[in-house]
Amino acid sequence: MDLPEGVTPAGTRGRILHAALKLFAEYGFFGASIRDIAREVGINSATLYAHYPAKEHILAELIQLGHEELRQRMREAAADAGPDPADQLAALVRAQVLVHTDYPLLALVANHELHAISPDRAAPALALREEARQLLLTALDRGVAQGAFDVPDVGLAGIAIGSLGLRVANWFGPDQPYTRDQVADAYVGFALRLAGSPLPRG
């Protein structure tokens, strides 16, 4: 499915989330109307308001779900990997890539439609994003300090590595030949090379 299991609401509320996710990903928040979402679910548009007080709340829940999934996977990756900076970086990149291969629509909406909700409602998601960003930067900093990495600028390297994984949501899908694990393996290698890790050859 398009949304993580377990954390996604059941029943009509869950079906609304799935429908809104599909439409927001394709047309954007303002490009998909309340009536479009209701039609996709197969209910009347008025029924939506028995589940969400406003259209914006549907988007806000999707954005929150997406960022929570990213944060959780990045946290677990960092915790499960050993202390070696290269292992940390590899685990974090793999986790980031796999979130984006597993939930590309959710990642697109979470990253792209943040401007459509109020700053109050965006703040919790931004905090989760910042936490994930810090995990990556910490691994890079530690690697540079230990001499395991060699980068011209840690900040730019962090941005660059983060950009790689983020963008996966834009092109990964059934129309391309790579499996999720092929992409993850390749991108881990790219990230280690980008960080100047002496080990990997292609």
Added chain:
Amino acid sequence: MDLPEGVTPAGTRGRILHAALKLFAEYGFFGASIRDIAREVGINSATLYAHYPAKEHILAELIQLGHEELRQRMREAAADAGPDPADQLAALVRAQVLVHTDYPLLALVANHELHAISPDRAAPALALREEARQLLLTALDRGVAQGAFDVPDVGLAGIAIGSLGLRVANWFGPDQPYTRDQVADAYVGFALRLAGSPLPRG
């Protein structure tokens, strides 16, 4: 300015383009109304229709402008660089990064709002994008064939390198400490490393 000089229309038509670019970048095509654009320009909304037959045509012109600028710079970069694959790759990445640092709003709109125009109107821009993509892939292929590059998969390497530059439009701006040339230099190094070029150290 936010749009390339020379190719951008003069007079009211140009001011409409600038206003629409700003608003589409911030709120998306459907999130910015005809009246919003007119207010930004300082004219009545009806006056817009003396310059464009529909809202969609404004976006289509922005998308076309953005892709033409990318294609032109990538072409020139490939032509001006020597035949060496590493030089080619370096020149192409530099060109791609600098397009995105120089016109971040245009790049955001051109890449992000493509879904909001009809396939007919999107096709020319997609052709330009494909041309730029082929320049990158050709450099990678030639480098691999000559042994100058070493990648696990040329397609994934091309996607990854392209992703790096594309994403620059999302974060580059006055609120961050890097100059356009610092970013370009760093990203050229990242791309060469990612491609497995034996030369660069950080």
Added chain:
DNA sequence: GTCTATAAAATGATAGAC
């Protein structure tokens, strides 16, 4: 080219019956 005025449709949201 620019304006005022307005048409025709779509939008987010609510009221109230079942």
Added chain:
DNA sequence: GTCTATCATTTTATAGAC
């Protein structure tokens, strides 16, 4: 929880005067 019906606004776009 779901529906029918509807409200109040906003939307894209046009008509016609200047």
